[in-house]
Amino acid sequence: MTLDDLVEVLLNKGAVLHLDLIVAVADIPLIGVSLRAAVAGMETMLEYGMMRHWDEATRAWAERSVARRALDLREGEGVLHRTSGGHLLTGGVYHGWRPGTVYVTDQRLVVLRAEPREILWQTELSDVRAVRMTPERTVGGEERLRLELTLADGGRELLSAREPEALHDLLTRARAGRAVPSLPFGHAPADEEEAALAEGHLWYAEPRRSGPLWRGGRARLTAGRLVWKSPVDSRPALVLRTADLTEVRRVPGSGPAGDGSVLVLRTATGDEVRLAADDPAAWARRLDAARPVAAAG
Template sequence: MTEPSAAVAPPQHPQGGLVGPALQPTRDLGATLPDLLDALLDKGVYLDLDLIVTVAGIPLIGVNLRAAVAGVETMLEHGMMRGWDEQTRAWVRESLARNVPLSADEEVVARMPGGHRRDAPPGDWRPGTVYLTSRRLLVWRADPREMLWQAALEDIIGIDLRTERSVGGEDRDRLAVTTRAETALLSVAAPGRLMALLREHGPDAPTHAPELRAQVWYLEERRGAPAWRGGTGTLGPGGLTWQGAGDVSPAVRAREIRTVQVRRARTPVGRQVLLVSADEGTVRLATRDAAWARALTSSVHEHSGGDPCH
């Protein structure tokens, strides 16, 4: 026989202090299992209860439980599990370094199955794993251990997709990488994604310091209802980007801002929403940093030469 008794208390971080707005309790009697999973991964669940297990009226086991359960991304946004995240990333780097010849300061940005076509006869495809790191693009074969092809990012001067007919008669997209010495043809599982990452991290990526970087919330469209996500907003000569904790690449990228509007609405950090319009679409942002809105407005001035719309 179990006799649970739950203590009602304001939601708090397990290490003390109130939890953020995204972890505030909600109640929906019509919620389904998918809705529960969405809430668990997005907003999270905070448990504060006392559980007593009795047998024949005699209390035998007492459990005092206080826990926050949420998706890893939500935990990171609220400052939880950061030590675990850093340790996990370090373990992944060390694990890769044991199998792939990486430098001490070299980090893997992406990896995917692929191969390299050898120019020398017989001109065959050599399968392996394609790695994009912070310094190189390489194709590595684990067994037997061999570097099939590699190029420093600073030596890459062109990337393009080429469609070729495979042996089986199917059209396949290949990634053509032009360096200062040659043009190499790579086969990868997701050539479009790798090309986008190369353009983001390659020699054409902005290398100067950003004008402004701050903690910014982004209203992301999701199934059922939009949800606020915390992350890092960056505004510089290359435009506006926003990236959530744990994201591989920015979820928002606006190269040229057209207008900035301020609307009154409830956000995790107040009652002000910034509507930023660009060629890529309109995004809704919120931040406590007052300089952020001013910087966005200045960016509109620079591109349009006129007054922005408020």
């Protein structure tokens, strides 16, 4: 085995070391060493539930530091969510979208531009009276969801976000005075009101420039969408609406979970998503049942 092979095994699968060592001088045992160690890449370690506390604490510290440097927080103010997005400027000479970063704190909703640094728009959460998602057709003809906010003074503002559904859920909870968990930046809040049809470990063939790469992570299927996320990623790598699913099938051949473990999901746009499961038949049934065509039939 070459060094490259050894590194690949350690990063992707890991190794468990069991070592019992006795140090003796003149055949007299003096020191005993009993070592049990797991050596693996961080993604593999987290996938199997190891070092999660360290990972969560490190991420939380880094995220708080980034937020405090970027946004001048008030005394006692905490950041709940951060995502890329923008604000539609409608007054004055200029009319158009201004990109930036959308921050949701426990007091405010802020759209901040980093360079040159400027708060493009902000409001107190207490002034938000209604939040709804509205479709908008872009210049290129693509339809995207925007967030329309109704404020206490009767004004209306439009925001964009990378994950508009997540931001909508978060603002709806905050406006209703419900508990809003502090989430790692870029994470979609868990939809507690939408029951999970299936939840568990899956492999996802993530598209890469050099070709698809199988990665292990956790998937959650609800009536509305399938979400897959690796334990080391800051945000889900796959968010697929069940309304876009047109076909779910098992394919022959070997996958990371063994022969016959690969599932192919086809979407309305003609794209294919490949997943692998320890129980592919069960996942195939649940995914197929979640499709709108299947539900209608």
